[in-house]
Amino acid sequence: MAHAQLIKELNIDFIGKRRIAVAISAVLMALFLLAILVRGFNFGLDFTGGTVIEVGYEQPAELAAVTQALADEGFKDAVVQYFGSRQDVLIRLAPRDDEEVNAELSDQIFQALSAQADGAVELRRVEFVGPQVGEELREQGGLAVLFSLIGILIYVALRFEWRFAAGAVVAIIHDVLFTIGIFSVFAIPFDLTVLAAVLAVIGYSLNDTIVIFDRMRENFRKMRKGTVIEITNRSINQTLSRTIVTSGTTLLVLLALYFLGGAAISGFSLALIIGVLVGTYSTIYVATAMVIWLGISRVDLLPTVKEGEVLDDRP
DSSP states (O other), X not given: OHHHHHHHTOOOXXXXXXXXXXXXXXXXXXXXXXXHHHTOOEEOHHHHXXXXXXXXXXXXXXXXXXXXXXXXXXXXXXXXXXXXXXXXEEEEEOOOSSSOOSHHHHHHHHHHHHHHOSSOEEEEEEEEEOHHHHHHHHHHHHHHHHHHHHHHHHHHHHHSOHHHHHHHHHHHHHHHHHHHHHHHHTTOEEOHHHHHHHHHHHHHHHHHHHHHHHHHXXXXXXXXXXXXXXXHHHHHHHTHHHHHHHHHHHHHHHHHHHHHXXXXXXXXXXXXXXXXXXXXXXXXXXXXXXXXHTTOOHHHHSOOOOTTOOOOOOO
C-alpha cells in the first residue's frame, strides 16, 4: 500500500514530453510501415499453406542432424524446431508445386528420420494446409482487426466523446503497427497464434486507455481550476500505480511463457510482450496527446443539464 500511495502522490509531467514522444513514434511508425510494405511478413504455414509433421524421439534429438537428414532427401526448405521438449520435433514444409502432399510424403520423411536416429522415431501428427485456405485466413485476420477497430471507435465515442474515440483508435493502430512491424523487420514467423496475440493487444491497450480516459473525465468535472494539460497529467499520475502493477504482473507471466513455454507459443508470447510495453507507452503519450491535440475542454465533458435542473458546481 505504501508503494501505491507513493506513486499516486507523484506529479510527473508526462504530457510536457508529448511532442518528443509523438515525434519518436512517428519516425518508428514510418520505418515499420515501410518494412511491412517492402519486406512483408514471414508467414507461417497457417497463412501460406504447407505440411506440418510432428515426430517423437526416444532420445533428445539434435536439430542440425534432423535438418541434414531432411536436406539429403530433398527437403532443403524444411523448418525444424523443438515442440515442448528436445525429444519432440516439429517439421514444417512449404507447399510444393511439383508434388502432391499426401501420405507418401510423410512416409518418406519418417523413413529418413528413422534411418538417421539412434533410437525409435514415432510419427505423431501430420497436417496439411492448402494455399487457398492460408489466403482466406490472411483475409479474415485482416478483417478481424479492422472490425475490432471500428467497434472500438463506436464504443468509446458513445461512452465518452468523439475525441477520446479518435485518440483510442490512433493509439491502438500505433500498437498494432509497432508489434507487427517488429515481426516484419526481424522476419519472425507470423502465424495464427501471433494474430491472436495482436487481437489481444488491441483489447489490452484499450482497457489501459479507458482507465485513464475515465479518470480524465472525472477530473475535468471535479477540478474547476487547472488547464487541460494539468488535469491530464493529474489523471495519468493517479492511475500510474494501477498501470505499473497491471503491466508488471502481465509481463512476468508473458516472460515465463516466452522463455519456458517452448517454440509453439514463442511468437504468441513475444507479440504480447511487445504489445503490453508499447500499449502502456501509447496510452500515456499517444492516446492522451491525440485527445489534447483535437482540442478537448471541460465543456465537452460536463453532463448535459436538462431544463429545470440545476448543475451542482461545487468542487
